[in-house]
Amino acid sequence: MFTRLLVPILFALGCAPALAADPPPVAAPPAGDASVPAKSTPVKAPVPKNAVDLADIRAFTAVYSLVKQAYVDDVDDHRLMQAAIHGLLAGLDPHSEYLGKEQIDDLTEDTTGSYAGLGIEVLQVEGTLRVVAPIDDSPAERAGIKAGDTIVRINGKPVQSDDLDGAVAQLRGKPGSDITLSVLHEKQSVPVDVAMKREVIRVASVRGRLLEPGYAYLRVSQFQADTGAQLRKRIERLQADNKAPLRGAVLDLRSNPGGLLTSAVEVSDEFLDSGVIVTTRGRLKESDLSFRATPGDLLNGAPLVMLVDNGTASAAEIVAGALKDNHRALLMGRRTFGKGSVQTVLPLDAEHAVKLTTARYYTPSGISIQAAGIQPDITLADLALSQRDSEPTPIIGERDLRNHLKGANEGDGPVTPGAADRDLQKDYALNEALNALKALASRNKPAAPASASAENQKG
Incomplete structure (x- = not known):
């Protein structure tokens, strides 16, 4: 299983390389021609661009022959050719590979969850x-x-x-x-x-809960075919549980390894009213794509804080780049993984395919994040909150004083933190994100709910 960014587009590729012919013989110069020395070395014809050099073909066949003849164990031709194909693709980049039936099934499982x-x-x-x-x-x-x-x-x-x-x-x-x-x-x-x-x-790719009244936590673990639909349902449920419009949300993409390009575009679109989401460019015309947001924002303009780290990769980085460059979300955490390429699965037959890197993608500002990653707006160290086993000195409050006046909201005992509070105590980054979200919400003017026509355009 590999970090991946896949597009469900199949390209027809011509696979036969052009071969350079043997160089033609050089004609003898005419008598008395001073421009050519009398003892000239034959000139090798230039190899056409994109042609396979015959020297490389001879080297390959020579090595192949030596392995067949001299390797310590007999190796059948099928194994050698399979190894050559795997090596050809492995030498390109870490994400291009030859897929057999099992690998194709694994890839299908990854995108279905x-x-x-x-x-x-x-x-x-x-x-x-x-x-x-x-x-x-x-x-x-x-x-x-x-x-x-x-x-x-x-x-x-x-x-x-x-x-x-x-x-x-x-x-x-x-x-x-x-x-x-x-x-x-x-x-x-x-x-x-x-x-x-x-x-x-x-893998349910989307989870969520209310951190506090009005503030939602949305966790996307990877980008599957139905991630966009899961996200819409989760936000609708949280809106209903809150019984009022959400004041803001934390979108957690930490350790999200990626997935489908189309799902990343769909999730980005759910928080954007307009603007470019991502563009892709490759050598083939079919690789040049541009995706734009459509009207409608599931949070109706409420502030959004996104958590990222060095495990936020591929499709997750598309979402991070789209929301950051469109000034829709505040990014917090650590620099992302830095996978800025797109892979396409190209079938060879019923049981074999090639997963080939066919394009680079660019954020709305036109930047490629390949190998560089995305730097968050606010960098957070990889820390964890800890709680003391006991306080060094007793904490004294009004309720601890003898004969104190009874308060209407005093209760009969100490307040026990809920599950959300305990999670915040353990998760330093999430705690900081909630604090930032509250600060953004305090100065944010609530937006009017999206119109029905705008919501319908989301599909």
């Missing part, structure tokens, strides 16, 4: 298996695996740089089966063993 495994998104980086993000409420997240971790062993066997696809396949398996990963956390020098059980991962 159900599969058997650990709930972990990984990426092949310089011969290592790097964690992009654990999926919410998955075995990986519960075991403490985090974005940026490196998987060095699986069930005691080292992850081999030349077989990372095989290592990825081992992460999946029968629900209930055991697996142990040796994981090297960021800024640590010694890996730790993490034991887990595989589960059927059913």
